[in-house]
Amino acid sequence: MSFSNLKILEFDAEAINLKAIRENxxxxxxxxxxxxxxxxxxxxxxxxxxxxIIQHAYKGAAGKIQIKIEKNATQWRFELIDFAxxxxxxxxxxxxxxxxxxxxxxxxxxxxxxxSVDYQNIAESGNRLVxxxxxx
Amino acid sequence: MECKIEKKEQHSIVTLAGEVDLHCSAxxxxxxxxxxxxxxxxxxxxxxxxxxxxxxxxxxxxxxxMAKHANLKFSLISVSNEAMQxxxxxxxxxxxxIFSNEDEALTG
Numbered sequence: 001m002s003f004s005n006l007k008i009l010e011f012d013a014e015a016i017n018l019k020a021i022r023e024n025x026x027x028x029x030x031x032x033x034x035x036x037x038x039x040x041x042x043x044x045x046x047x048x049x050x051x052x053i054i055q056h057a058y059k060g061a062a063g064k065i066q067i068k069i070e071k072n073a074t075q076w077r078f079e080l081i082d083f084a085x086x087x088x089x090x091x092x093x094x095x096x097x098x099x100x101x102x103x104x105x106x107x108x109x110x111x112x113x114x115x116s117v118d119y120q121n122i123a124e125s126g127n128r129l130v131x132x133x134x135x136x
Numbered sequence: 137m138e139c140k141i142e143k144k145e146q147h148s149i150v151t152l153a154g155e156v157d158l159h160c161s162a163x164x165x166x167x168x169x170x171x172x173x174x175x176x177x178x179x180x181x182x183x184x185x186x187x188x189x190x191x192x193x194x195x196x197x198x199x200x201x202m203a204k205h206a207n208l209k210f211s212l213i214s215v216s217n218e219a220m221q222x223x224x225x226x227x228x229x230x231x232x233x234i235f236s237n238e239d240e241a242l243t244g
Contacts, residue, residue, distance in 0.1 A: 015159035022155070022187065044222065047189055051158050097227045102194035102201075105226050109190060112225055 003070035003077050006032070013054045013063045013082065021067070022047055028069060034135070042076065042133055045113040048106035049080050049129055052092075057084035057127055071135075075115075078131040086121040138184075139167045147177035149213070149238060153184035156192040165195035172202045176209065179241050183214035188222050200232060209233070211241040 009024050011017045022043050029039035046067065053065050061084070068079040094111045095104035111117055116132035137160040138153040148171045156164055171178045180196065182188070196212070203210035211233045215223065223229045235241035 015157070018157050018159060018189075019155055040218070040221065044189075044225070047157070051189065051191065054158070100197060100201075100228070100231055102197040103190075105190035105193060109222075109225050 001072045001074065003072050003075075006069045006071060009067040009069070011050075011065050011067075013050075013058045013065045013084075015051075015054055018047055018050060018054075021050055021065075025067075025069075032071070038133070038135065041113045042078075045110045045131065045133075046078060046080075048109045049078075049131065052106055053080065053082045053084070053127075053129075057082045057087050059084075074134060074136075076133045076135060078129075078133075080129040080131070081122070081126060083126040085125070087119075087127050089119045089121065092119055137164065139164055141167055141171065143171075143175070146175070147179060147209075147242070148175040149179045149181050151181040151184065152188075152192075155187040156185055157187065157189045158191045161189070161191040161195055164192055165198065168195055168199045169202060172199060172206060172208060172210070177211070177242070178203060178208065179211045179213045179235075179238060181213050181238075182216055182219040185216045185219040188219045190222075190226070193222060193226055193228065196232070197228070211235055211244070213237055213241050 011021055025043050025046055050065055063083050066081040070077040094108040114131045115134045118130040120128040122128055137156050140151045142149045150167050152164055200210045213235050215234055235244050
């Protein structure tokens with residue numbers, strides 16, 4: 001089933017912009033009358049994904065994050081694109097939550113909340129993360 | 137984010153408020169860890185937290201670990217629904233000592 005494009009957000013990859021990213025996402029979810037609990041969870045997952053781009057893809061260097069937001073009758077689809085050097089996808093792992101230690105929770109949150117998580121390296125430059133959330 | 141520290145005789149309360157994310161979690165971490173060396177019991181009040189991300193949760197985990205190592209008490213009090221949602225996602229709601237308020241934390 002094809003998706004209709006709702007919005008493309010673009011931000012500088014800086015921690016100070018995370019709040020604005022969340023506010024934009026909340027606004028889009030609110031316009032679409034999505035259940036608040038599901039919306040809150042998706043905001044958490046997308047915030048963590050953006051954080052990972054800032055911390056682990058750009059590693060503090062300047063750059064952009066694009067978030068393409070699409071939906072159809074049964075799914076939301078999010079495509080996060082950065083233009084940082086290719087990350088080692090094999091190194092991206094969800095933390096074992098039985099280990100109580102600081103750090104590494106973000107990927108776990110993304111996997112718990114989203115129904116599909118697909119990391120890709122872009123041939124030219126950058127990385128793409130495609131997230132799918134099923135809705136009833 | 138706003139961060140306030142209230143020092144009492146035997147314990148201190150670090151109150152975090154607003155949206156605690158990567159942009160300000162270093163400040164939250166500094167405030168929390170600064171109290172662990174000073175007080176027998178550190179409480180972190182999360183009642184006014186509207187959003188908390190994994191970087192701030194990591195600071196809380198660091199806090200409980202430092203406190204355990206120093207044989208001190210570390211509690212979360214008045215946890216907002218938004219903060220509890222993230223603690224549950226991290227399955228940390230059973231790891232932290234969580235109390236409804238300061239008095240409960242003192243006697244708990």
